[in-house]
Amino acid sequence: MKSFKFFGPLLILVLIISFIPACKASETEVSEEAVTEEKVAKTVQETTEEPTVEETVAEEPEEVIQGEPELVWSINFDNELASIAVSPQGETATVGEYLTTYTVHLYDGSIIDVNTYEHTVEDIDFSPDGSVIGAGLTVYGAFLTNVIDSADSVKLHDGYNTRLAFSPGGEHIATGNRDGIVWIWRTDNGELITSLETSEAEWIQAIDFHPSGKLLAVTHFDCTVNIWDKEEEEIVNTIQLDSGEGSCGLSANTFRFSPDGTVMAGTIKEDGAQIIRLWTVEGFQQLKDLSIPKRVRDLAFSADSKLLAVGSRLATTVWDVQAGELLYTFDQKFDELASNSPIALSFTIDGGYVAEARKDGTLELWRLPGAKPIDKPVIDIKEPPPIPGDMLFDTGSSELKADADPVLEEFASDLYAGLPEARITFIGHTDSRGDAESNLKLSLDRATAVKDWFERWVQDNGADGWELFVEGRGDSQLKVPDVDVEENFLEEAGKLNRRVEIEIETAY
Numbered sequence: 025m026k027s028f029k030f031f032g033p034l035l036i037l038v039l040i041i042s043f044i045p046a047c048k049a050s051e052t053e054v055s056e057e058a059v060t061e062e063k064v065a066k067t068v069q070e071t072t073e074e075p076t077v078e079e080t081v082a083e084e085p086e087e088v089i090q091g092e093p094e095l096v097w098s099i100n101f102d103n104e105l106a107s108i109a110v111s112p113q114g115e116t117a118t119v120g121e122y123l124t125t126y127t128v129h130l131y132d133g134s135i136i137d138v139n140t141y142e143h144t145v146e147d148i149d150f151s152p153d154g155s156v157i158g159a160g161l162t163v164y165g166a167f168l169t170n171v172i173d174s175a176d177s178v179k180l181h182d183g184y185n186t187r188l189a190f191s192p193g194g195e196h197i198a199t200g201n202r203d204g205i206v207w208i209w210r211t212d213n214g215e216l217i218t219s220l221e222t223s224e225a226e227w228i229q230a231i232d233f234h235p236s237g238k239l240l241a242v243t244h245f246d247c248t249v250n251i252w253d254k255e256e257e258e259i260v261n262t263i264q265l266d267s268g269e270g271s272c273g274l275s276a277n278t279f280r281f282s283p284d285g286t287v288m289a290g291t292i293k294e295d296g297a298q299i300i301r302l303w304t305v306e307g308f309q310q311l312k313d314l315s316i317p318k319r320v321r322d323l324a325f326s327a328d329s330k331l332l333a334v335g336s337r338l339a340t341t342v343w344d345v346q347a348g349e350l351l352y353t354f355d356q357k358f359d360e361l362a363s364n365s366p367i368a369l370s371f372t373i374d375g376g377y378v379a380e381a382r383k384d385g386t387l388e389l390w391r392l393p394g395a396k397p398i399d400k401p402v403i404d405i406k407e408p409p410p411i412p413g414d415m416l417f418d419t420g421s422s423e424l425k426a427d428a429d430p431v432l433e434e435f436a437s438d439l440y441a442g443l444p445e446a447r448i449t450f451i452g453h454t455d456s457r458g459d460a461e462s463n464l465k466l467s468l469d470r471a472t473a474v475k476d477w478f479e480r481w482v483q484d485n486g487a488d489g490w491e492l493f494v495e496g497r498g499d500s501q502l503k504v505p506d507v508d509v510e511e512n513f514l515e516e517a518g519k520l521n522r523r524v525e526i527e528i529e530t531a532y
Contacts, residue, residue, distance in 0.1 A: 089392075089393040089394035090393060091393030091394070092352065092355065092393065093342070093352050093354050093355070093378075093390045093391065093392055093393070094390065094391045095354075095355070095388060095389075095390055095391075096133075096377070096388075096389040096390065096391050097132060097133040097388070097389050098133075098386055098387070098388045098389075099128070099133045099135075099386070099387050100384075100385050100386050100387075101119070101121055101126065101385040101386075101387065101516075102121075102385065102515075103121040103122040103123075103124075103385055104121060104122070104367075104383050104384065104385055105119050105120065105121050105367055105368070105381035105382060105383065105385055105386070105387065106120050106121060106122075106144050106145060106146050106162075106367060106368070106381070107119065107120035107145055107146055107147050107148045107160075107367075107368050107381065108120070108148065108368040108369065108370050108379055108380070108381040108387075109148040109149055109150050109157075109370060110130070110150075110370045110371070110372055110373070110379055111150055111154050112150055112151075112152055112153065112154040112373065113154050113373070114130070114372050114373035114374065115129065115130060115131075115401065116128060116129055116130060116136065117130055117370070117379045117387070117389075118137075118148055118150075118157065119148075119381050119387055120144065120145025120146065120147070120148050120159065121144065121145065121385065122143070122144045123140060123141055123142070123143065123144070123508040123509055123510065123512075124138060124139065124140055124141065124145075124508060124514065125138070125139045125141070125145050125148070125159065126138055126387075126516065127139075128387065129401060130372065130377065130379065130389060130398055131398045131399070131400055131401060133387070133389065135516050135519070135520065136520075137504060137520075138504040138505065138506070138514060138516065138517040138520065139169075139504070139505070140505045140507075140508050140509060140514075141159060141161055141164075141167070141509075142161065142163065142164040142509055143161045143162045143163040143164050144161065144162040144163075145159050145160070145161060146160055146161060146162050146185060146186065146187070147159070147160035147186065147187045147188055148160075149188055149189055149190050149197075150190070151190045151194040151197075151211060152190065152192060152193065152194040153194055154171070155170060155171060155172045155194075156168055156169065156170050156171065156190075156194070156211055157169050157171055158188045158190065158197050158199075160185075160186035160187050160188045160199065160201075161186055162184065162185055163184055164182060164183075165179060165180060165181045165182040165183045165186050165201070166179070166180040166181055166183075166186045166188055166199045167179055167180065168180060168197065168209075168211065168214055178213075178214040179214075180197075180199055180207070180209055180214055180216075181199065181207065183201035183202060183203060184201055184202045185201050185202055185227070185228075185229075186199055186200070186201040187199070187200055187201065187228055187229065187230050187231050188200075188231060189231040189232055189233050189240075190211065190233070191233050191237050192233055192235050192236070192237045193237055194211060195210065195211055195212070196208050196209065196210060196211060196217065197209050197211050198231050198233070198240060199231070200228030200231055200242060201227075201228060202227045202228070203225060203228075204221070204222070204224075204225025204226045204227060204228055204244065205219050205220065205221045205225055205228075206219065206220040206221070206228065206231065206240065206242055206252070207219050207220075208220070208254070218257060220240070220242075220252050220254075220257060222250065222259070226244035226245055226246050226248065227244060227245035228242055228243070228244055228245075229243045229244060229245055229277075229278075230242075230243040230277045230278070230279065231243075232279065232280055232281055233281070234281045234285055234305070235281065235283055235284065235285040236285055237254070238253060238254055238255055239251055239252065239253065239254065239260070239281075239305075240252045240254050241279055241280075241281060241288075243265070243277075243278060243279050247264060247265040247266050247278075248262060248263070248264055248265070249262065249263040249264075249265055249279045249290065250262055251263070261308065263279070263288075263290060264292075265278055265279060265290050265291055265292050266291075266292050266293040277321070277322045277323055277368070278290060278291035278320055278323065279291070279323070280323045280324070280325060281305065281325075282325045282329040282345065283325055283326075283327055283328070283329050284328070284329040285305060286304060286305055286306070286329070287302055287303070287304065287305065287311070287325075287329065287345060288302070288303045288304075288305055288308075289301070289302055289323055289325070289332055290303075291316070291320045291323070294313075297315065298316055298317075298318055298319070298320065299313045299314060299315055299316060300313070300314040300316050300320065300323070300332070300334065300343075301313050301314075302314070302345065302348065311348070312348030313348070314332075314334075314343055314348060314350075316334055316336055316341070317336045317337065317338035317339045317341075318336065318337055318338055319336055319337035319338070319362075319365075320334060320335070320336045320337075321335045321336060321337065321365065321366050321367055321368070322334075322335040322366065322367065322368045322369050323335075324369050324370055324371055324378075325345070325371070326371045326375035327371065327373055327374070327375055328375055329345060330344070330345055330346065330375070331343065331344065331345065331351070331371070331375055331392075332345050333369055333371060333378050335365075335366030335367070335368065335369045335380060336365070336366070337358070337362045337365045338358060338362070338365070339353055339354070339356070340353070340354040340356060340366050340369065340378070340380060340390075341353050341354075342378070342392065352392065352393075354378075354380075354390055362383070363383055363384055364382050364383060364384040364386065365382065365383055366380050366381070366382055366383075367381050367382060367383045368380070368381045369381070372398075374395070374396070375392075375395075376391065376392055376394070376395025376396060377389055377390060377391050377392065377395055377398070378390045378392070405438065405439060405442040405443060406442075406443065406528055406530065407528070408435070408439070408526050408528070410453075410503075410523035410524060410525040410526070411431065411432075411435070411474070411523060411524045411525075411526070412519060412520075412522065412523055413452075413453075413454075413470060413519075413522035413523050413524060414519055414522060415428065415431055416428045416431065416432075416470070416473075416474070416524065417470055417473075420466070422466060422469035422470045422472075422473050423473065424473050424474075424477060428477075432474070432477055432478070432481070433481070436478060436481045436485075436487075439528075440485070440487050440490075443528065443530060444487065444489045445489035445490070445530070446489070446490055446491075446528050446529065446530050447490075447491045447493070447528070447529040447530075448478070448490055448491065448492050448493070448526060448527070448528055449492075449493040449494065449495060449526070449527040449528075450471040450472075450474045450475045450478075450492070450493070450494050450495070450524055450525075450526060451467075451471055451494075451495045451496070451497060451524065451525040451526075451527060452466070452467030452468055452469070452470040452471035452472075452474075452494075452495070452496045452497065452498075452524055453467055453497055453498070453499070453501060453502075453503070453521060453522065453523050453524070453525065454466055454467050454498055454499050454521065454522055455499060455502070455506050455513075455517075455518035455521040455522050456499045456502060456506050456507060456513075456518075456521070457499075457513060457518070458499075460498055460499065460500075463498035463499045464496055464497070464498035464500075465496070465498075466496075466498070467496035467497055467498045468494065468495070468496025469496070470496075470524060471494040471495060471496055471524055472494050474524050475492050475493070475494045478490075478492055479492060499521070502521050503520050503521050503523065504517045504520050504521065505517060506518045506520075506521050
């Protein structure tokens with residue numbers, strides 16, 4: 025299995041959840057093993073210095089910026105999407121689908137990495153520093169991949185429908201699946217630390233760490249949320265959610281802690297209506313109820329805990345947590361079967377954008393009113409990203425397209441302005457289709473075509489400080505795997521492999 029790598033931008037053209045009743049008192053009883061509210065409050069106070077919600081709500085609410093969310097970009101994948109995570113650096117988003125994950129630049133939606141797995145990637149999470157990514161599969165368990173040193177993925181365990189979450193410090197990752205057991209692992213080496221198990225283990229649908237790292241919320245298939253004290257290895261509270269349709273099977277992420285550690289949000293059914301209820305973590309006091317369209321799919325707090333995004337079967341909405349008011353509804357249209365409804369969403373780190381994966385394979389980025397533009401990726405001219413071959417050549421051809429001139433012209437001008445003297449080597453690469461001999465020849469011919477263009481540019485512009493060379497490497501150095509485990513060719517991955525790389529030496 026290939027490790028994640030985060031490559032530079034593709035396009036030169038762009039430079040790219042007292043314990044109150046959750047439903048009714050008759051529906052839920054507190055476990056005799058649960059500790060008192062006083063103990064829970066003490067646990068929270070000991071593990072976080074964040075202000076209580078009572079203090080927070082006493083503050084003057086911020087002025088809401090007027091306007092409507094704007095769709096920045098939308099791209100489509102071949103299969104249904106199942107999961108999404110935005111990198112802690114806020115530059116990329118990774119989505120999981122059948123057998124594959126794709127990583128895209130938030131700036132423009134361009135695909136920059138592809139990773140293949142043995143089944144659908146149902147859950148994704150980044151470690152807080154972004155160095156490790158966890159993937160939970162529908163079949164075949166959980167995997168860890170270090171995205172910095174490109175080491176091979178570490179398989180934690182097997183099993184069906186695996187969910188996972190990193191601890192706030194990133195030293196541990198919690199996983200769980202249909203076995204109903206929560207396993208805590210070391211992130212650095214995949215070593216099992218401990219297991220958290222109830223007498224009646226129930227299929228786990230979601231895991232969420234409290235920001236203190238001591239509390240762990242585990243949502244089960246029967247809509248029960250067990251809140252564990254991770255250090256004491258005991259359940260300190262049990263909350264009963266209700267998806268409104270008998271189970272939480274299709275609504276996995278229906279309980280979340282806020283990033284500041286003061287609020288819990290959970291989806292319940294009351295008086296026939298589905299709502300999202302907000303409670304305090306300390307004392308479990310009810311704060312607000314949010315009226316939500318049927319069938320919540322996913323919840324996400326913004327990093328500052330001020331906003332709550334809700335992806336449901338009928339709408340994507342953003343709420344003011346303090347006021348309990350609806351701020352925005354995305355301008356989306358859903359079919360009668362809701363086959364294109366939201367399935368997973370995530371805020372960017374600044375809270376200005378929401379990246380959303382939809383069931384039909386669509387990935388969208390929405391800008392909230394007042395959000396600052398996303399910066400272009402920084403380009404090091406000494407290590408430029410490859411030129412996508414499809415921008416320069418038709419399929420199977422080494423003849424430059426007519427519209428390749430503006431692409432090359434911009435690159436050459438920028439390069440010469442920064443490096444008027446350099447040794448430049450153009451290296452051609454192909455995807456894995458075709459035989460090795462033909463691919464090698466095609467890659468060399470394409471690299472030569474680019475070099476020839478640059479030679480003409482040098483003559484026309486007096487850029488006599490450059491020395492130009494070529495190499496062809498065929499399909500011997502694929503940037504990403506372009507065939508999945510079922511031997512299906514991945515066209516988007518193939519585009520990343522069909523490229524002309526530029527190596528630059530400034531002292532030779």
